[in-house]
Amino acid sequence: MQKQDLKIYNTLSRELEKFEPIHEGHVGMYVCGPTVYNNAHLGNCRTYISFDVIYRYLLHCGYKVRYVRNITDAGHLENDADEGEDKIGKKAKLEQLEPMEIVQRYTLDFHHVLELFNTIPPSIEPTATGHIIEQIEMTKTILENGFAYEKNGTIYFDVEKFSKQNNYTILSGRNLDELLNNTRELGGQEDKNGRLDFALWIKAKPESIMRWQSPWGDGFPGWHIECSAMSSKYLGNEFDIHGGGMDLIPTHHTNEVAQNIACHQKSPARFWIHTNMLTVNGQKMSKSLGNSFLPLELFSGNHKLLDKGYSPMTVRFFMLQAHYRSTLDFSNEALQAAEKGFVRLMNTMKLIDGLKTSEQTTSNVKLLTSNIYDAMNSDFNSPIVLAHLFEGVRMINAVHIGTEKISIEDKNSLSKLMNDFVFDILGLKEENAVNTDKIDGLMQMIFHIRNNAKTNKDFKTSDEIRDELKRLGFEIKDGKEGTSYTITN
RNA sequence: GGUAUCGUGGCCGAGUGGCUAGGCUCAGCUCUGCAAAAGCUGCUACAGCAGUUCGAAUCUGCUCGAUACCUCCA
Numbered sequence A: 001m002q003k004q005d006l007k008i009y010n011t012l013s014r015e016l017e018k019f020e021p022i023h024e025g026h027v028g029m030y031v032c033g034p035t036v037y038n039n040a041h042l043g044n045c046r047t048y049i050s051f052d053v054i055y056r057y058l059l060h061c062g063y064k065v066r067y068v069r070n071i072t073d074a075g076h077l078e079n080d081a082d083e084g085e086d087k088i089g090k091k092a093k094l095e096q097l098e099p100m101e102i103v104q105r106y107t108l109d110f111h112h113v114l115e116l117f118n119t120i121p122p123s124i125e126p127t128a129t130g131h132i133i134e135q136i137e138m139t140k141t142i143l144e145n146g147f148a149y150e151k152n153g154t155i156y157f158d159v160e161k162f163s164k165q166n167n168y169t170i171l172s173g174r175n176l177d178e179l180l181n182n183t184r185e186l187g188g189q190e191d192k193n194g195r196l197d198f199a200l201w202i203k204a205k206p207e208s209i210m211r212w213q214s215p216w217g218d219g220f221p222g223w224h225i226e227c228s229a230m231s232s233k234y235l236g237n238e239f240d241i242h243g244g245g246m247d248l249i250p251t252h253h254t255n256e257v258a259q260n261i262a263c264h265q266k267s268p269a270r271f272w273i274h275t276n277m278l279t280v281n282g283q284k285m286s287k288s289l290g291n292s293f294l295p296l297e298l299f300s301g302n303h304k305l306l307d308k309g310y311s312p313m314t315v316r317f318f319m320l321q322a323h324y325r326s327t328l329d330f331s332n333e334a335l336q337a338a339e340k341g342f343v344r345l346m347n348t349m350k351l352i353d354g355l356k357t358s359e360q361t362t363s364n365v366k367l368l369t370s371n372i373y374d375a376m377n378s379d380f381n382s383p384i385v386l387a388h389l390f391e392g393v394r395m396i397n398a399v400h401i402g403t404e405k406i407s408i409e410d411k412n413s414l415s416k417l418m419n420d421f422v423f424d425i426l427g428l429k430e431e432n433a434v435n436t437d438k439i440d441g442l443m444q445m446i447f448h449i450r451n452n453a454k455t456n457k458d459f460k461t462s463d464e465i466r467d468e469l470k471r472l473g474f475e476i477k478d479g480k481e482g483t484s485y486t487i488t489n
Numbered sequence B: 001g002g003u004a005u006c007g008u009g010g011c012c013g014a015g016u017g018g019c020u021a022g023g024c025u026c027a028g029c030u031c032u033g034c035a036a037a038a039g040c041u042g043c044u045a046c047a048g049c050a051g052u053u054c055g056a057a058u059c060u061g062c063u064c065g066a067u068a069c070c071u072c073c074a
Helices: A040-060 A087-095 A101-118 A129-144 A159-165 A178-180 A221-236 A246-264 A297-302 A312-320 A332-349 A364-377 A380-400 A408-425 A437-455 A457-470
Strands: A007-008 A015-018 A026-031 A065-071 A148-151 A154-156 A197-202 A219-221 A239-245 A269-275 A278-280 A326-332 A473-477 A483-487
Touching: A026 A040, A026 A221, A040 A065, A040 A101, A040 A239, A040 A269, A040 A278, A040 A297, A040 A312, A040 A408, A065 A221, A087 A101, A101 A297, A129 A154, A129 A197, A129 A219, A129 A246, A154 A246, A159 A246, A159 A278, A159 A380, A178 A297, A197 A221, A197 A246, A221 A239, A221 A246, A239 A408, A269 A332, A278 A364, A297 A312, A312 A332, A312 A380, A326 A332, A332 A380, A332 A408, A364 A380, A364 A408, A380 A408, A437 A457, A437 A483, A457 A473
Parallel strands: A026 A065, A026 A239, A239 A269, A278 A326
Antiparallel strands: A007 A015, A148 A154, A154 A197, A197 A219, A473 A483
16 A cells, blocks of 8 residues: 555645654544535535545555544534624524524435535534533633633633734734734624634523523534534544635634644644635635535536536546645536546446456556556545546557557456546446346347348448437447447436 | 735646646547447647746746635535
8 A cells, every 4th residue: 555655735834744644554534514504515515525535545545544524503603703693593593493403404415415426424423512511611621721711601712812822823824913903894793802812602692592501601602612622522632634625724723723722732633634615717606606506406407507417426527637725617618528538437447347368468557556646645636646547548448449458467457446546536436327137138139139230231220229229328339349338317 | 905826728627847647629530331439640738027047837026817815605
């Protein structure tokens, strides 16, 4: 395995760093999950797909990985003034539902969508409401350590005090003074001592239904404390990887680091990995801009910006064609290109087992293998991995039509390489895999009839069969070795 | 306004100081009854200006443009 060569871009250092786990053979990874007050949109999915590939690769490298991804089901406010309404509570009121009904609905949706994208579920998926005690305990410790203060039943983190002894902006690289002196008007922060202070615990308004008892009265936890509490509970005070979307860096992750240091005197994670945004016409996909896509709209094509639907694996492939730290622009054209590329890759994968082997080999499988591992070890560079996988595609097709040769050893290693990367690591899968022995037998029978027609030069009949099958979703190819078919959408 | 990041061929997207990434599209060819698939060939780009260098898309500076964050967002 190549794990000793893995390099990861660390937001902390802004450089590629050699990855070595704290505990030999084990990796602890925490990824910020969704706030379940709405359907996950495609931009959200990109992040989880990126981390899915990272998770899969770490597993492939032989690490025992504990992958923790939370569900935020309380505490995430409408704005960061710590006076806003809890997102879930608000949605619950709007829809006249219990908060936990909202949580349940969108948690199920989230799981469903990620399953369609063929992501592997995390090892632990803790919820904020399931860890109220831990969050209260952590808040207490931060208070005891002198980095927080109480105002009318709300506990605020004292950023100014913290930053005297620590680098508060270590993740964002921002200039603290500039942040403090930022004159932008922000409402609703009368209770805070400093404009950067944020709430660890928030006093519940009388009408609020999201409330728990605490030493400071009824309230609910702040958004940032949950991740600190849950990551340290399940991964320890210091673990290997912490990830999330780039937009979490300046606030959520910055505050998380501060909380952990204020509580445990330790920065939580060695490596911070951040994924970039999905854009539409160059703009970040977000609900507020009204340019977001729901996965199901994309699959069905039921969206005003789409010509047609695209399958989950097409979308996954499309996303893997960009590096996780680059923005990726979303368009019909790009998706169509991805669809064709994906189908080509899948069709070629089916040829591997049947390749004829020879004494000699003209295929440099060793070079291909090291190229692919090098790309993956270089900060999980999936676009380069794909580029090399297509070199494998070319190789397989060339052997298939006989212009190149392959030895049995090379065939076996090529097969393992392609299967490992395409299916296990990139997490792609064959989508129309409904062809069973029965369908296969049926198709062979039809081919037999059609070949008879062809032999009799009755091309009208043979073309009719081909056209009709195509309409039904079976694409026919007349090769030298006989007729084959693929199932299309 | 402040702070960052980025600007690559028809489209999407990698990238190292010097040796045309890759996918899709397009044109031609091979194969085929015709298709499809596959293979081969062609299309050699790097915002602009200046500098460093034997040599820069890759380093430096400036200009222009875009985006992100500073306010909920993966």
